Amino acid sequence: MTEVLRVEDLRVYYHTEAGPVKAVDGVTFALKPGERFGLVGESGSGKSTIALALLRLIRPPGRIEGGAIYLDGINLLSLDEEEMRRLRLARISLVAQGAMNSLNPVKRIKEQIGLALRDHGVQMSRAEFDRYVAGLLQRVGLRPEVATMFPHELSGGMKQRVCIAIAISLEPQVIVADEPTSALDVVVQWQVIDTLRRVQEELGAAVILIGHDMGLMAQTVDRIGVMYAGKLVEIAPTRELFREPLHPYTQLLIASLPSLDGKGELRGIPGLPPSLLSPPPGCPFHPRCPFVMDRCRVEESILREVRPGHWVACHLH
Amino acid sequence: MTALLEARHVTKVFGGGLLRKTQTVALENFSFQVSGETPRITAIVGESGSGKTTLARLLLGLVTPTSGEILYRGKDLQKLSGEDRRxxxxxxxxxxxxxxxxxxxxxxxxxxxxxPIRNFGLAHSRRERRAMIEEALHAVGLRPEETLGRYPHQLSGGQRQRIMVARALLLRPRLIIADEPVSMVDASLRATILGSLLKLNQEFGISLIYITHDLTTAYQVSQDIIVLYRGSVVEAGDVEQVVRDPQHPYTRLLVGSIPLPNPDRVWQGERVLGRPAGELRPVGPSYCKFHERCPFAMPMCVEQAPPLFQTDPRRVTACYLYREAPAIQPEELVGVFANGHQVQVVSRPEAQREGGAGGVGS
Known part of the structure; x- marks a missing residue:
């Protein structure tokens, strides 16, 4: 088995009065054990919906409409609620967006870690538990004293480390991290990502890092999937994606990033992402694409492997 | 020559009251000038808690300095007459x-x-007003027919942000103070909005104070930069020098922590500096605020806060590692910025203030 996670044709719609919003519309990708995979996209591209869908945490009006999510060969979408609950945290865990603000303010850190363990039926003596918590905190670079502290006594970076500690407490095979550093200062951001990277390597777990910061992706993940309007438009190894982006959206996105290597022209991508209620026919990017052809306006582009490991959904390729 | 806007020895302390312990010094002895003549873009960069937003609010007159003063054309911002206030x-x-x-x-x-057009009587007819609005929207890359007549929730965050830039532009101000104008905006739009701010400077001669935590965009947009750490200036000057060859250990750490969108560049973070030097305890009330995190900390760092050492004609660094260089006074900071030398450094602020007060009455 060379894939720990395989997502096939995943579709998640939010049912609104105006009609279904196709937040994730036919997404397919796979993850090797221990791999770091980045999902980048702008707001509304569907990346956070994928994170929730992987853990089957989509709530109404959202619904997983179709597709499959295989974790180690088991289709998560065919499990009942209780089986899925047992898999969460133990096999696949989530560091949700803004997770550090969802820590319970009136419970000590070790109680919050204990809650997660008890929920999964882990039995330990008090001494064992204290040792376990201290070890877990040490893993994410926190002092053992943090165990008896309350969230308000911790800085943002420390809280985010606690969330990572909880996410790895049962040693899952896949860790999904949704914008784990978006509210943190750059110096702290580096520390948190460094921690995540280290514990992930120790566990041999695969990581899906979700975000919008191409710089963070370039420095953190092995492979990148680029999302646009609910679809994956390109997947490539990180180095190759930056050296030779194939999809026009990826090209423009990379060109719009400011660098420190010299002052350039500040150039954004003209136009706006489409409404997911009534996406344009054909390629979703065609209204903004500088290379648009007649075909793009009518015919959907399918994600195809154009060279080994490099997938792109564009009629140019 | 009087500066358009000037901060003179400004300190802002929050909280406290009688309980000294809970006081937070948001900004300490900060001096800066925006020239009324030469349009410049100055970036003020810092992390959360650096005092950068407090500085923006002080310069806009939204908070009152605890000590020191903010002057608009030489007059105390807190005591402007009706006409000057307008x-x-x-x-x-x-x-x-x-x-x-x-x-x-x-x-x-x-x-x-x-x-704003109505408040300042800028247009004489509806048609003129409409034309002004359309021109301003075009200047920030928005199509009036897609923007006007809509409600705020019908527009994207980027569109709303660009309308605010358009609004600022309508008045043809001399200075725009932009506090994190693009931090909530997606990358593809970020460049567009910053580009429109840059255009205001280049085409309409408007000065800009760009306040941000993001060194990369600060580098792209500005000519001058001021790096703040916990309310104090740690390094300032020409943006090319400060960002591409940082001197202060804190600036080095900041630059090293930026994840660059280039997989061939190494992302170093705290490794740039290594472990802190050791246990140094502040001896007096004045000390380098970065000493706890600094691997180069020396006893002198906790005895007295370092002054601004002018290490290059266009750069100052508040760090004893550069103590060979001549030290300058905080109010001389503006002199290190390009074009800043035209601005006269006033050695006797009292006299200047009296002159300004006379102006209010006339």
């Missing part, structure tokens, strides 16, 4: 982080654009 509200515009809070959800976005 002139200030015209000359200095603000663009904030979250544009949604600025809008009244019950009014169409046209409202925020019409209001």
């Amino acid at each position: 002139a200030f509200l015209h000359d200095v515009q603000a663009v904030f982080q979250d544009p949604f809070e600025v809008y009244n959800p019950f009014y169409k976005v046209d409202h925020v654009l019409e209001l």
Whole structure:
């Protein structure tokens, strides 16, 4: 088995009065054990919906409409609620967006870690538990004293480390991290990502890092999937994606990033992402694409492997 | 020559009251000038808690300095007469982080654009008003037919933010103070909005104070930069020098922590500096605030806060590692910026203030 996670044709719609919003519309990708995979996209591209869908945490009006999510060969979408609950945290865990603000303010850190363990039926003596918590905190670079502290006594970076500690407490095979550093200062951001990277390597777990910061992706993940309007438009190894982006959206996105290597022209991508209620026919990017052809306006582009490991959904390729 | 806007030895302390322990020094002895003659873009960079937003609010007159003063054309901002106050509200515009809070959800976005024109009597007819609004929207890359007549919630965050830039532009101010104008905006739009701010400077000669935590965009947009750490200037000067060859250990750490969108560049983070030097305890009330995190900390760092050492003609660094260089006074900071040398450094602030007060009466 060379894939720990395989997502096939995943579709998640939010049912609104105006009609279904196709937040994730036919997404397919796979993850090797221990791999770091980045999902980048702008707001509304569907990346956070994928994170929730992987853990089957989509709530109404959202619904997983179709597709499959295989974790180690088991289709998560065919499990009942209780089986899925047992898999969460133990096999696949989530560091949700803004997770550090969802820590319970009136419970000590070790109680919050204990809650997660008890929920999964882990039995330990008090001494064992204290040792376990201290070890877990040490893993994410926190002092053992943090165990008896309350969230308000911790800085943002420390809280985010606690969330990572909880996410790895049962040693899952896949860790999904949704914008784990978006509210943190750059110096702290580096520390948190460094921690995540280290514990992930120790566990041999695969990581899906979700975000919008191409710089963070370039420095953190092995492979990148680029999302646009609910679809994956390109997947490539990180180095190759930056050296030779194939999809026009990826090209423009990379060109719009400011660098420190010299002052350039500040150039954004003209136009706006489409409404997911009534996406344009054909390629979703065609209204903004500088290379648009007649075909793009009518015919959907399918994600195809154009060279080994490099997938792109564009009629140019 | 009087500066358009000047901060003179400004300190802002929050909280405290009688309980000294709970006081927070948000900004300490900060001096800076924006010239009325030469349009410049100055970036003020710092992390959360650096005092950068407090500085923006001080410069806009939204908070009062604990000590020191903010002067608009030589007059104390807190004591402006009605007419001067109007002139200030015209000359200095603000663009904030979250544009949604600025809008009244019950009014169409046209409202925020019409209001300043009416308040300042800029247009003589409806047609003229409409033309002004359309011109301002074009200047920030928005199509009037897609923007006007809509409610705030019908526009994207980027569109709302650009309308705020357009609004600032309508008044043809002398200075725009932009506090994190793009931190809530997606990458592809970020460049567009920063580009429109840059255009205001180049085409309309408007000065810009760009306040941000993001060194990369600060580098792209500005000519001068001031790096703040916990309320103090740690390094300032020409942006090419400060960002591409940082001197202060804190600036080095900041630059090293930026994840660059280039997989071949190494992302170093705290490894740039290594472990802190050791246990040094502040001896007096004045010390380098970075000493706890600094691997180069020396006993002198905790005895007295370092002054600004002028290490290059266009750069100062508040660090004893550069103590060979001549030290300058905080109010001389503006002299290290390009074009800043035209601005006369006033050695006797008292005399200057009296002259300014005379001006208010006339």
